[in-house]
Amino acid sequence: MADPTTVDRLLPGDHVCWTFDDHERHLRALVRFLRKGLEHHQKVLYFTDTFLPPAFLAAAQAYGAEVRQPLHAGQLHVTTAEESFLSGGSFEPERALNGWTAAIDQARTEGYAGLRVAADMGWTVRPLVDMDELTWYEAQANQIFSAGYAMALCCYDRRLFTHAELERISAAHPGAARAGAGSDEEWDPLxxxxxxxxxxxxxxxxxxxxxxxxxxxxxxxxxxxxxxxxxxxxxxxxxxxxxxxxxxxxxxxxxxxxxxxxxxxxxxxxxxxxxxxxxxxxxxxxxxxxxxxxxxx
Known part of the structure; x- marks a missing residue:
């Protein structure tokens, strides 16, 4: 899987397909991503499908990321796919894209330096999600993130997808961090x-x-x-x-x-x-x- 340190190289405007096959290393990457966003006065959203929100927050605190005050202040939000991507009972790409635009507008209004998003995408293997709609959505999201205010780390568990599916998903992102990325050399989105x-x-x-x-x-x-x-x-x-x-x-x-x-x-x-x-x-x-x-x- 991609080395957890690869997330340190992301900049506002990046939209990256980040693959993993180890929950511990995935957790380490998420905490690094979250902590840097909080340090840079960015609003941080994490849509989890791998960890229950309370468990993730407890682990983040144990890994040295102070999450209690940002949660209380509204700088940090941790929620599930059911409460976000699937809140309408199914995945609707246009609604999801409109949601990003609204989230960016809100973060700007609240005075944050940027919006930092991490999303576990394991929920997309469920029967109610169509692969064509998913890849269309990921590609169209670049029109939003390329504005340079928000960044997104789309986390795909390689064990849940075929090689062909990951190739399609990756092509909808400007950069992908795959197995071995960043472990022995610097990595940036392609x-x-x-x-x-x-x-x-x-x-x-x-x-x-x-x-x-x-x-x-x-x-x-x-x-x-x-x-x-x-x-x-x-x-x-x-x-x-x-x-x-x-x-x-x-x-x-x-x-x-x-x-x-x-x-x-x-x-x-x-x-x-x-x-x-x-x-x-x-x-x-x-x-x-x-x-x-x-x-x-």
Whole structure:
């Protein structure tokens, strides 16, 4: 499983699939995640499906995390899947997404520096949860978390899911911490997606392991184009993109009809975009890619 210390590397805006197969190490990771959020004056939510809330809180206290005062003040909330994701009797993706938006608005109103969420996702193996709906929900959630105020640690017990299911779930997250992650070397989410004042920034690597997450955020960009300034996708920090990621980027540039620009593509990405563009997109979109290279940061 991923080393518990991997959670120390998460930043506001991250949305990570964190897999585990050992409850003790999972507990250690959760406590580290919780304690850091409390220290940084973030609101902390934990939706448990692995531990009963009183047992988790007692264990967190025993591990050195002071939880009594944050609970009393409302900075910390620990609840179950039945009281959150399944509160309506079934999983409704749109309702869950609206819930994140409401939770972020509330945390902002209460003056917190951010919102930190950990969610045990074992409840998703129940018959009332559809895998297609789950992966759609996880992908769409990136539109919310990429705003950079909230972060989410989605905890999947590898013993409950097939390899194929975990692959699908992981692809809906920009980054995944799988077995061995962070144990002997530093670990960061593979891709970081952030909204910016003029559009979007991408840092890291985009490939099949986070394809659905990237697609969900890029898809609506063309619709945001107005008569004002163009939407800019800053890819200067994108160290690698596979062909599928390049197709997504070229596609949104083409759909923007000259109002979606790519800023700072590295030479390898520029070549790949030109190749994809020549095969699949209108020639005019290639001009938008080249023009954005000179767009000032």
């Amino acid at each position: 891709l970081r997606i952030r909204r910016t004042p003029d559009g979007l920034s991408l840092d890291g690597a985009a490939d099949r392991t986070n394809h659905d997450a990237l697609a969900a955020v890029l898809g609506p960009l063309a619709a945001e184009v107005t008569s004002g300034a163009p939407v800019v996708i800053d890819v200067a920090g994108l160290a690698f993109a596979d062909v599928a990621a390049a197709r997504l980027l070229a596609g949104v540039v083409a759909a923007g009809r000259g109002r979606v620009l790519l800023r700072g593509p590295r030479p390898a990405l520029t070549e790949l975009l030109a190749l994809v563009d020549s095969l699949h997109a209108p020639r005019a979109s290639r001009d938008r890619i080249q023009a954005a290279e000179g767009t000032p940061a």
